[in-house]
Amino acid sequence: MATQTQQPSKKKTTMMDMSVSIFVVLIMAMIVIPLPATILDFLLIINIALSFTILLLTLFTKSVLEFSSFPTILLITTMFRLGLNISSTRLILTKGDAGQVIDTFANLVAGNNVVVGAVIFLIIFIIQMIVVTSGSSRVSEVSARFTLDAMPGKQMSIDSDLASGLITEDQAKKRRNDLERETQFYGAMDGASKFVKGDATASIIITAVNLIGGILIFSLQNGMGIMEALERFGKLTIGDGLVSQIPSLLISIASGILVTRSGNSKSFGSSLIPELFSTAKVMFLLSGIMLVFALVPGFPFFLFLIVAVGAGTAGYLALQTEKKSFEQAVAEEQAQLSANRVERDRNTNDAIVPHQIDPISIEIGYGLISIADDSKDENIMNHVLIIRKQFAQELGILLGPIRIRDNLQLGSNEYVIKIKGNIQAKSELYMDKELLLMPEGEEVPFKGIAAKEPSFGLDALWIESNDKELADLHGFTVVDPLTVLVTHLKETIRQNSSELLGRQEVKQLLEGLKDRYNVVIDELIPDVLRLGEVQKVLQNLLREQIPITDMVSILETLADYGTTVKETELLTEYVRQALRQTVVQPFLDEDRVLHVVTVHPDLEELIGQSIQKSSAGSIPVLQGDIINHLFDSVKRLTFALETQGIPHVLLVSPKNRPALRNLLAYNFPELAVLSLNEVPNEIAITAEGMVENVN
Structure with a gap:
């Protein structure tokens, strides 16, 4: 046959x-x-x-x-x-x-x-x-030139996808054949x-x-x-x-x-019509412009009017299409949320092999099981989806699924947050109460259970739910238990974001950019830097809460300096300087002024002369009394500024910034250390104090 x-x-x-x-x-x-x-x-x-x-x-x-x-x-x-x-x-x-x-x-x-x-x-x-x-x-x-130049990178991408199991051998052969035919x-x-x-x-x-x-x-x-x-x-x-x-x-x-x-x-026609006539704002503006021309003396009024009416009709149809698309997207999102509530951790369970730890997990006592109830509209799973989207937009990292499981070894109201199997945060919730944040210097006319707000360590009080309305009337800040847990989870993830960015996550980030920015990716990896070196730089940025949303600028900077510099700490400094607008933005006041604490020039020189490099990064090797003086001076200045509500940073020379940050990180984790090269020229600087030299 x-x-x-x-x-x-x-x-x-x-x-x-x-x-x-x-x-x-x-x-x-x-x-x-x-x-x-x-x-x-x-x-x-x-x-x-x-x-x-x-x-x-x-x-x-x-x-x-x-x-x-x-x-x-x-x-x-x-x-x-x-x-x-x-x-x-x-x-x-x-x-x-x-x-x-x-x-x-x-x-x-x-x-x-x-x-x-x-x-x-x-x-x-x-x-x-x-x-x-x-x-x-x-x-x-x-x-022809760009296709030939990009061919090695595309070949490596195919080999990488094949090695990671994303495609089969037959699919890899077809892609190679298509790539060769396209080049020819x-x-x-x-x-x-x-x-x-x-x-x-x-x-x-x-x-x-x-x-x-x-x-x-x-x-x-x-x-x-x-x-x-x-x-x-x-x-x-x-x-x-x-x-x-x-x-x-x-x-x-x-x-x-x-x-x-x-x-x-797509074919030419099927891509041209939607791209050219599917934006309602453009069509309405075009209609208005044609009407203006129609009213100009000497121009053919009716011909311009016909075009204006046609453009307006196209704009109306496009607007209706946009509304339907938006409604459909909302319906699909609601359906997806409903499916997630029904299936919960199904995808995560399928992906986890024996003895594999979860990147992020929450364990709850038996008294908190209702917080993960899928039948309720307000449950932790719905907030988890929002958290993942929020971190993708704010920090630029892709979070994997967050597992939630009960743990009978915990107290009834206890929960723990684990990062890669290790406990990073622990606290208590009372599902029948509300958490009232205690204002400083004021007495609260409520009885309750004294506690600490777990995210920021503020004094708080668990009050009865019946007292919530009265507390709101008195102007107190009252938070429900679910919001307390969600906020604590977000802060824990934010503090440990660098640990959650592994090589696999970096590869996924790059794959998401490859369709539009394949040139810089193919140039950088693996000819200039390995994937692990790029990961270290991104982790260094996240460790100091610098978003990696502008991946294109980060990759281009690494490609520029990676040929001559291989030390990830120094590469990170170059990237920070390229992202200076992003770096300085969170610390500006309402008038876009940067308030800084400086270091005495003699002390800066002493720090610069004592810097030693290690596998953990640069650190100044100073005498004990000098370090104590430095810590005391920084603590005194930062406390005074925090009391006045003034946002501030420690401004030092570019050479000393990494070492000084490593020295202060443990005692002052919230203090941002910036270099002079990371402050844009148009930003006004106000000096609020100076770390004095040791006499």
């Missing part, structure tokens, strides 16, 4: 090969053998039909790989047109007639005025030669586009030969008058040129469309 199925397919392939071979041989024969006018007409019609076919194919093609034979077709159609040019020239110069198609084109365009026809022909030639062909050739050249296509198009330019040049030369040769032959040899010969052969020449140039222009346009698709996976 397999043999019987293969035989018709093989026979069909053989017939197609023979047909194409015969067609190419006939093209060569046309150059030598004279063709009758009727056959020439038929071949000219075939040429026009073939050109329209190629143009329409490029409009409906979704990928260049669907039309990978286009460069070869470009060569064959060019030779076909040149063969037709030679045949038509032979008929014009020998018989003074080139068939009905050429004659009709000449009369249709030129009419009774040869000059008009000549001008139109020259305009078409200029459009093709200078605009379409030149642009297509440049795009083909650039596309753009390389071939770079050369094939020269055929079109040469064809246009040959056409203008042949046109001149037809005109001059026809006038000379029929005026000198056949006794025809000069003006009569000019009129007759001028029309024939124009008709012959148009019959040749119009198909050539169509194929040139097809070539330009095909090489400028920018990797779009």
